[in-house]
Amino acid sequence: SLGLESDDWPAARLIFHICEYFFCLVFSIELIVNLYHEGRQFFQSWFNILDLVVVPLMLMDIIFVDLGFDCSSARFVRLVRIFRAVRVIRTFRSFQSLQILWNTI
Numbered sequence: 226s227l228g229l230e231s232d233d234w235p236a237a238r239l240i241f242h243i244c245e246y247f248f249c250l251v252f253s254i255e256l257i258v259n260l261y262h263e264g265r266q267f268f269q270s271w272f273n274i275l276d277l278v279v280v281p282l283m284l285m286d287i288i289f290v291d292l293g294f295d296c297s298s299a300r301f302v303r304l305v306r307i308f309r310a311v312r313v314i315r316t317f318r319s320f321q322s323l324q325i326l327w328n329t330i
Contacts, residue, residue: 249283256280 256276260267267273 245287249280249287252276252280253284 259273259276263273
């Protein structure tokens, strides 16, 4: 549980689930487009290989939770998803204006 059992924000659970589905869809589409566009060169980047592992794990996590399986052992899967954020940070570094913004934070 994410500690969402608060009376302060009763719709928090629904909003976080919608965000999780949205980002899962976006990352899945990104993975498919990258695989199609880059072809064999896709496998030359460790970040692409990380995506190839994390995105299907994210999909399985969502499916298992929706089917009602006990996913307490799936915490590792959620931990691996954090590494997905590394790719976002790496993307920031490739854009000068985003790098300036990142450095101010």
